[in-house]
Every structure is written in C-alpha cells, then in structure tokens.
Amino acid sequence: MKVLVIGCTHAGTAAVSNMKNLYPEAEITVYEKNDNVSFLSCGIALYVGGVVEKAESLFYSSPEHLANLGIHMKMKHEVTSIDTDRKTVKAKNLTTGEEMTEAYDKLVVTTGSWPVIPPIEGIQMNNIQLCKNYDHAKTIIEKAKHSSKITVVGAGYIGIELVEAFQHYGKDVTLIDSEDRILNKYLDPEFTDMIENKLVSKKINLALGQTVNRFEGADGNVTKVITNKGEYEADLVVLCIGFKPNTSLLKGKADMLGNGAIIVDDYMRTSNKDIFAAGDSCAITYNPTKKPAYIPLATNAVRMGTLVARNLVKPTIRYMGTQGTSGIKIFDMNIASSGVTEASAIHLGMNVKSITIKENDKPEFMPDSHEVTLKVVYEEETRRIVGAQVMSETDVTQAVNTLSVCIQNEMTIDELGFVDFFFQPHYNKPWNFLNQAGLQAI
Template sequence: MRVAVIGCTHAGTAAINNMLNLYPNAQIDVFEKNDNVSFLSCGIALYVGGVVEDPNGLFYASVEQFEKQGVQMHMNHEVTSCNMNLKQLQAKDMKTQAIKDYSYDKLIITSGSWPVTPPIPGSDLDNVLLCKNFYHAKEIIKRSEPVENVVVVGAGYIGIELAEAFEENGKNVTLIDSEERILNRYLDAEFTAPVEETFEQRGIELALGQTVAKFEGANGVEKVITDKGEYNADLVVMCIGFRPNTELVKGQVDMLGNGAIIVDEYMQTSREDVYAAGDCCAVYNNASQQPTYIPLATNAVRMGTLVAHNLVNPVLPHPGTQGTSGLKIYNHNIASTGLTETSAKIAGLSVGSALITDNYRPEFMPENAVIQLKLVYELETHRIVGAQVISDADFTQAINTISVGISNNMTIEQLALTDFFFQPHYNKPVNYLNQVAMEAMAKEAKRGKELEAVV
C-alpha cells in the first residue's frame, strides 16, 4: 500500500506515527514545504517571552526519526497538482525546482492552515510579520530585540499571548482588533473584561473596534493607520486568524464555504481513498451539532490518529469535538468548551446561561480564591452546549469535565446531580460544577413559572 501524505505538522505527524504501527509494510511518502515537522506554534509566545529558551523543544518529532523508520520524507517539496482520478500527484523540489510525479493508493491531506492576510497597503514593508511556523517565530524573536514599539493585529489567542510576551519584554505594545472585545470568538464579555483591564493596567494599548487601513514607513514599517487612529510601530505581527490551506484540491473534494474540507466520521473525504485531517478540514462540533472549522492542535492530533486507523477499513469513528481550549494570561487562568452565548445564537441555537462568582472553598478556610464559571445550555432540551471559567487559581480542568458532558449530551439537571467529592481543601459541599448547574435549573424553573403566568 502506497500512502501519500501532504503536510506534516500535528495531523500529519499523528497519522504517520500510527501508520508505522498499524501498517509496517506500507510505503509512506510525505511532502512538506518546510524542512521540519511537528512544530508547536502555540509555543511561539512562550519563546518570544523567554519562558522557552530552546526552540528545539517546540518539536515532538523529527525528519530523521521518520526516515530511520523507512518513511520517504520529501522536505522542502511543494505539491503543485493532484489528480485524484489517476491517483497521482506532482511535487516540486523547492531547492532545485525539479518536478516529479508520484503515485499513491491512499492520499492523506494534512496541509494545515495559513494566516489570513488581507490586502492591506504596506503589508510588504520590512518588519510586518506573520506568526505561524518555526521561521516566523525566529524572525519575530530576531526583529523584536532592538525595537521599542510593537503592534499586534488580531486579539485571538495568539495575538493576546504575544501582546503579553512583548509587554513583559519591555516593549510598548498596541493590540488592534476589529471586534469590540478581545477573544471575541472564545469567551463572553464577563470573561474578557478582566483580561482587558489587566492589559490596560500593564500599559498595553487596546485599539479595539478598529480596522487596519494601511501600514506606513520609509525603510520599514513606522506607523499603523486604522479607521480611527494611528499608532507608532517598529514591528507589526499579524494574527488575524487562519484559513484552510486547501487550494490544491479545490473542486475535487467537498468543502465548506471557507475552503475547509468536509470529512465523514472516519475522516474520509467525498472521494474514495482520499482522507483529510487537521486545520485543513472541518470537524463535527458536538455543541452546535454541525461541521465547523476549529483549527486546534488537539483536534488535529485526534483526526490524524483516526485517519491512520480508518485507512483500510472504517473501524474507529470520530467522537466529535467541543473545541475545548485553555489560556493563561498574566494572573488569569482561563478555559472554555463548546459555544459561548454569542456563538450559540449565531449557530441558530436558543440558549440560556447561568453564571456563578464565588469562593471555591468554604469561607472558614484561611486561604481562598474566587472562581467565575458560566454554563450555556439549550433552552428547549436543557442540553449543555458550552462553559467558560476564569480565576487567579487554576480551575481549568473543570472545563474538561464539562467537555465530556457536552460530548454525551448531558443536561443541566444531570450535571447538577453528578457525584463530585467534597473536601474543604478543594471545594465546597456543593461543588462549583453542581452549583452552576443548579443556578441554571433555578433560572429555568423561574422562566417556566413566568411562561405559565403569561398563558
């Protein structure tokens, strides 16, 4: 069996590792535009901030490791065309420009994503950088050392992590986003407000609700001009978001409107013997109950693993995802799963929510911390569809618990009565997970009485 793999970051690496165990006689050809594999881009901000000193630690697999196991690693190779009818692809050696044809029996597309790059005038100025791969990370580090004013465009996870890292390195930081709040896609306002306040206390300028119009400068970028102001910039890092890197196979497999490849529960595309995984494709969202584009390393690893298991026969279905993620910014420990109230309504769901803000231990304990926890649920079914937490203490694992609940269609009533232990060192007699679900039940009981009164 000849297997061709296009791209080798998280999904590709997971697929290869599992294929080596499952199909020891398979001939595996891997095509990767870079000269490295398995780069953890989520560690770029830690590298910039000096938390990670050796960038080589941001890799968990190597080209040499795969080659020793018999994998044909075509590094610095770009796949220029793919004929799924003939089961052939064409790849160009980016160093020699030589082009060669390759045949396959099974094709795995793990081509990942690429940063969104709007056609902003001045984007080609020196020191306007992207933030995605190992080379971007090294360039950001090198070019940020002598500068004073850094502008980060995009207030998603990577953007705010970089803003924190640059500020802690003594830079003057401006964070620009077209939305009115940071982390707008991941958290509701109650959870973004504390982080914004901390940013402002740290001297980070928040230019929210603003769209970048152009970059200006002579020998390099000097200013960022938005529709509402202008900001000095010696360095600009673009973190607007990511798009599926799927232009190569456009028109040959079914896709979402944004270009994300649609796969079934066994990671097979609309074409026989063609599979896809990771940031290049959509994944079934258990919360919204529809295919969604959620580019996360965790999703990519799971999908890459499943591709390998289902390559010969469909034996292991994908359980769906909740898009669970976590984040630490300064003193804030944050995590979320499923849908926010905002995203739930965009997805067409009618939802309610419950929010608690409370000490996590009994008040008699000499040390304590406040936990803020929110539950989002479907009004008609009471099915839990999302949750968010923030605290100075670490309660992020609570979100993993709710993630399991969402994947199993748990209701607020079931969560309210779930058996969690009590010990004063760790929680109250009514665990915060039970507590927030009971708050949701109380709200629904009140809503039911109000509806009865109207009738």
C-alpha cells in the same frame, strides 16, 4: 499499500507515526515543503516571552525520527497538483527544482492552514511579521530585540499571548482588533471585560473596534499603523488575524465549506474515494450544533491524524466530534472555554439560556481559597449543555474539560447539579462549583 501524505505538522506527524505502527509493510511517503515537522506554533508566545528558552524545544518529532521508522521523508518538496482520476500527485523539489510524479493507493491531505493576509496597503513592508511557523518564531524574537513600539493585529489567543510577552520585556505595546472585544470567539463580555481591564492595568494600549486601513513607513520599514479611528507608531507589527485552510490542491475535487475547509466524515474520509484529510485543512463536526465547522486546534489535529491511521483500511474508530475546548493563561488569570458562548449561540440561531456564578473553589476557611467565575450555556428547550467558560487566579481550567465531556455526551444543566464529585477541603467544597451552576440553573 502505497500511502502518500501531504504535509507533516500535527495531523501529518500523528498519521504517519500510527500508520507505520499499524501497517509496517505499507510504503509511506511524506511530502513536506518545509525542512521541519511537528512545530507547536501555539508555543511561539512562550518562546517570545522567555518561558521557553529554545524554539527547538517546541518540536516533538523530527524528519530523522520519522525516517528511522521507515517513512520516506521528502522534505522541502511541494506538491503542485493531484490527479484524482489517475491517483497520482505531482511534486517539486524546492532545492533542485526537479519535478516528479508519484502514484498512491491512499492519499492523506494534512496541509494545515496559513495566516490570513488581508490586502492592506503597505503590508509587504519590512517588520510586518506573520506568526505561524518556526521561521516566524525566530524572526519575531530577533526583530523584537531591536523594537520599542510593537503593534499586534488580532486579539485572539496568539495575539493576546504575544502582547503579554512583549509587555513582559518592557515594550510599548498596542493591540488592534476590528471586533469591540478581545477573545470574542471564546468568551462572553463578563469575562473579556475583566481581561481587558487587566491588560489596560499593564499599560497595554487596546485599540478595539478598529480596522487597519494601511501601514506607513520609511526606507521599506513600517513606522505607523493607520486605522479607521487612529494612528499608532510601530517599529514592529505582528499579524495574528486568523487562519484559513490550505486546501487549493483539492479544490473542486472534494467537498468543502465555503472557506475551503475539507469536509470529512466520522472516519476522516473525504468525498473522494481513497483520499483522507485531517487537521487544520478540515472541517469537523461541532457537537454543540451537530454541523461541520472550521476549528483549527492542535488537539483536533492530532486526534484526527491518529484516526486517519486507524481508519485507513476500513472504518474502525469514529471521531466523536469536537467542542473546540481551549485554554489560556493571561498574567495571573487562568481561563478556559468549551462549546458556544452565549453571544455566538445567538448568531448560530440557537435558543439558549445561561447561568453565571461566582463561587470559591474551596471552603472559605482554607487559606488558599480563590474565587472562580463560571458560566454554563444551555439550550432553553432541551436544557442540553452547549458551552462553558471559567476564569480564576487559581488553576481550575480542568473543570472545562469536565464540561467538554458533558457537552459531548449531551448532558443537561439539571444533571450537572447532581453529578458525583468528591469533596476534600484541600481541593473543593461539598458542593463542587460545577454542581452549584447546575443547582442554581434549576
């Protein structure tokens, strides 16, 4: 069996590692246009902020390691086209310019995503930086050393983590987003209001509800960001606007969502026989809605890549879908969410209710007791749990992993009130705060 894999970040690395273990006789070849694999881009802000000393530690595999497993690693090779009728790919060696054609029995597309780059005037100027891969991480660190006024465009997870990192080093930081709330995809206003207050208290300038119209500069370097509502001086701009699936190779050759995300079934198969896909290039079943959705997360990618290997020869293990569960630490605030927010549920046409509680994580007589803010979103008719958000100065983010399982298993808010959780004063109350949410909803 001859297997070709295009792209080798999280999904690709997981796929080839497992395939070689499951099918030791298979001939597996990886085409990767970069010179590295498996870079954890979600750790860039930790590197920028000095929590991680070396960007190299954000790799968990290497081309050499995969080659030692017996995988043919064609690094700095870009696949330029796929012939699905002849079952071949064309590729170009980016170092020598040599072009080649190779046949496959099974093709695995794990081409990932790329940052959204809007057509804004002046966006090609120096010191306007993307934030995605290893080279970006090194460039941001180097340019930040010589910058005093830094603007981050995009108030998602990466943007928020970067502004905290830059603030830590005493930079004058501005955060711009076209939405009127930060993290609006993950959290409802009662949470984002508190986080925004924290950012403002740290002297971070929030320019929300503003669209960047153009960048101005001198001698090829950016000096000012112009929005529809104001002007902001900047000697470094980092774009964190979002990501889009990198799937042009399969355009017209496999079913996709409107944004280009490849639609796969529960066994990671595309609509084209013998072509599998996984990771940020794909849509996957979103359990709260039961429909395909584009949710680019490393956790989704490694699961999907592992399942590609398991299902390569025959359907064996189905993917259970995703809730888009994620977490973030912002200064002293520990935050996590899963599933839909109340705001997003309305846009999705879902009829939902919610319960928000403020409850201490431990009995009040415990000296390290902390307040927890928890919100659970559930369908009004079925009372099925479809979303959850939690925030506290103490780390109770694992509670959202519990609620992720509840969403996946279609538990109701009423059942949550009576789930069996242990009690020990060092850890929780006789009624766990998750129980309390269910009981108060009843």
